[in-house]
Amino acid sequence: MRPLVLAALLASALASPGLAQTVPPDAPALPHRQGLSMEMPQVQEDAALQAAIASTTRPEADRARDGQRHPFETLTFWGLQPGLTVVEIEPGRAGWWRNILEPYATATGGRYVAVGRPTESMGVEDGSADMVVVARAFHNWSRDGRTDPYLAAFFKALKPGGVLAVEQHRSVDGLNVADVASTGYVPESYVIHAARSAGFELEARSELNANPKDDRDHPFGVWTLAPTRTSERDGRALTVEERAALDAVGESDRMTLRFRKPEAAN
Structure with missing residues (x-):
């Protein structure tokens, strides 16, 4: 198979001072991303x-x-x-x-x-x-x-x-x-x-x-990455080196x- x-x-979430801008402060706590457990469905x-x-x-x-x-x-x-x-x-x-x-x-x-x-x-x-x-x-x-x-x-x-x-x-x-x-x-x-x-x-x-390679800080947002690979917009063009580095990130x-x-x- x-x-x-x-x-x-599945673990508890860490509080963040900026979170109140996104969800109400009394919202239920979220499982924290770093608390990983392995789920192995029986399928x-x-x-x-x-x-x-x-x-x-x-x-x-x-x-x-x-x-x-x-x-x-x-x-x-x-x-x-x-x-x-x-x-x-x-x-x-x-x-x-x-x-x-x-x-x-x-x-x-x-x-x-x-x-x-x-x-x-x-x-x-x-x-x-x-x-x-x-x-x-x-x-x-x-x-x-x-x-x-x-x-x-x-x-x-x-x-x-x-x-x-x-x-x-x-x-x-x-x-x-x-x-x-x-x-x-x-x-x-x-x-x-x-x-x-x-x-x-x-x-x-x-x-x-x-x-983890994706730092989310890209000149043209997520569309800078594959598969869209936007490389030029509004007078800003990626250099060959920038394009290669972003392609190495993947999706x-x-x-x-x-x-x-x-x-x-x-």
């Missing part, structure tokens, strides 16, 4: 998922990023199984996760639904989705007030016990989300607090997609979170 190293963070090897990831029908550029995005481990951490109804929010034109999830759903008797405007329609009946996947979107939503209404829509669409799966560029915690969202990064505490406020329970945090430091709608929720 392929080894899965899925790190869930059977998913041959259909391995086949979807390895498929040559996926764009070559997508497959080239697997080493940094860890699709098998991440989807296993989120709890993906055959036959589920999976809703992906704003998959984008490139559809990196869609190119795995949609054929996997087809192969296993599940259902994949792509949603662009959650407050207009979630594409499924209320209380029928098994999983809602959100990848790299909270920095956009936080800038125009979409976070709370979107999370409410996700909660309504999910079954009791359903999973909200999140991958997001992660800023240093304790910062004001309004100050960093334009760079593509947001504090992990911001996402967790918003999801909890919508009724979700934080079930697990993983460092699968952490990148962003990212939080990977699993929330659950309580079983008792309607």
Whole structure:
């Protein structure tokens, strides 16, 4: 069986003087990032998922990023199984996760639904989705007030016990989300607090997609890094040496979170 190293963070959070700008001071304490324990889910090897990831029908550029995005481990951490109804929010034109999830759903008797405007329609009946996947979107939503209404829509669409799966560029915690969202990064505490406020329970945090090389201080925000690799904007151009150093960082430091709608929720 392929080894899965899925790190869930379970210890208590450290207080930060800037955190009150992002979440209320009386918000529940968060498990601290540095308190790591190893989560080893008891799951059977998913041959259909391995086949979807390895498929040559996926764009070559997508497959080239697997080493940094860890699709098998991440989807296993989120709890993906055959036959589920999976809703992906704003998959984008490139559809990196869609190119795995949609054929996997087809192969296993599940259902994949792509949603662009959650407050207009979630594409499924209320209380029928098994999983809602959100990848790299909270920095956009936080800038125009979409976070709370979107999370409410996700909660309504999910079954009791359903999973909200999140991958997001992660800023240093304790910062004001309004100050960093334009760079593509947001504090992990911001996402967790918003999801909890919508009724979700934080079930697990993983460092699968952490990148300690990423200091988040880039001339053009997260888009300076791969895969976008912006190198020039508004009269500022990276030198050859700067571009090489940033390429050596790889992709962003990212939080990977699993929330659950309580079983008792309607």
